[in-house]
Amino acid sequence: MRLRLILSLIATVTLPASAINTAGIIASSLSAPCLEYKVVGICYWLLCTPYGCSVKTSVKVKHYIPDLVVSSYSNTGDNPWSEMAFLGVSIPIIAESGGNTNARPSNEKTQTRFKNADAIGHPSSEAFYKFLSGFGYSCSGSATAFQPYFISTLDALAWRTGLPESLYPEALIPGQREVKQTGDLWGNVFPRAGALSQTHDYKVGAVIAQRVADIVTRAGQPHVYLPLTASHSPGYWPPESVQEGKTNNHKWQMLAPRLDNSCAIFPDRSTLDTYSDKLAADGGYAWALWRPYSCCQRRGQTFLGSTGG
Template identity: 65%
Template sequence: MKITLRIVRLRLASLLAVTLPVGAITTPQIIASALSPDCLEYRVAGICYWLLCTPYGCTVKTSVKVRHNLPDLVVSAYSTPGDNPWQEMAVAGTALPGAEEGGDTHSRITHNKTRIRFKNADAFGHPADAAFYRFLSGLGYSCSGSAVPFQPYFVSTLDILAWRGGIPEMFYPEALTPGLRELGAPGDLWGNIYPRAGALGQTNDYKAAATMAQRAADIVTRTGQLHVYLPQTTSARPGYWPPEPVQEGKPGNHTWQRLSPQMSTTCAIFPDPPDPPATADWRDRYSENGSYSWALWRPYACCQRRGQTFLGSTGG
């Protein structure tokens, strides 16, 4: 047994030690990043009430209601087709006819004049595996997620008309009304959510990529959108409350964990951090090749079934 464990450790160490392109990230690294109490935010939220009936009568049973986040998606934004930082998934975003090019109209200098930046974007099911769920179960009762690991929910090179042309969303009220559906902080606009396409006027490469990730998450967490994608949604049921669609800037709705170019062990919503403060260190956020990735964490609430009929619950 000791020899076997040693071999496994050596193989894992050699896998993590492989020389990768700058900012690249692998599946084992993404799985390890999910072991983050800060992103999980596990807490007991209340009590659920169930009606349990037997041939001898009915009684009310209770169970603990818990709330915590789960890593649903890995969302990447990158300048050139095929440059998804998640190495095992990069092949899915390679160029197709009509989606061969990308990138920016200038270099990634923070304070140069505004030009149009273009990013491809992908959203795949987070690969969290048994190790993550053992970590989660160690805290107590936990909720199941709705995402399928490695499932391609959105690949922008397949969504050519909408992601490359902004059609038809460029004509939506959200795209034509200033101040509606915008990402950023007062005095620090990162970008507009609509049209949910790959082009954006933005001097800051990280902010442009974050806006593209937000747009991709906005698409896949809703049904009936005019894009080529698979919805990452599920319905509520007795004792189970899945997350709402992603909404920019809304506390408690979702959080982002930076995976690439520099991995973070904490989660936040965009803007992260906002400008000012001028002292904020942005160096870890910038990618040399314009490729970025984040884990999207979303909140779930649930309780253990203790009877045939769900009567209600207390707490958030």
């Protein structure tokens, strides 16, 4: 009864076109299509007692968890997640303003746009895990709610200059590390900075979000950030680093300027789509980053192995 009531409230959440609040983000996490809960195999454990040893089994499950809220927005301090916008306020001289770095007439084929970006721990821990418990045994995520993992104004040197990554092979050699589909190049992942040559604002916002996820889910990157990584342990398999184009590695749920109940990777539609329904008037976008976790219940002292994905 309580779960049905929560789900019914999702449809009644109304937000400004260009912003979302914490309550809306929490409600959006109760998405079965994004969760994608599956029983994928069996785990084997060795249980030993004073009376001898035996092999026990437990079910292995796999599902996605919303780890982060990743925002990309044109004007410094205008994070669409309203309660967390204060984290990205401008820093005099170092990180001010934003928008188009090289404005051109609208009929030009190229335009350089700049966006700030933030990656903050998804706030829906308690509500989400209550929702998840209805499916059966579940895995724990690796992110901490409301924890700032990346704030572009604090990474101003790399985010605004593109150095040193603009000198990396991935940035210099065409065809490497790109967000694209046949006939529709959205942009390159490297350099992982705030500027992108692209005329379509939604595609700019998406590529910038992809860049942030690429940074945050890896350790030792030349940026100012807090890595979101986790180690494997017996019966627990956290996700790998985010990689663009991989359908089983991560997925995005749009939160602003509109709230979607489904998830996808970028590019998320046909090459013929104009994405006009996803354009933000103020250039502010936000997505929940969902990542896959696999786990099984411990049934003994020693993990022997598992079957399934």
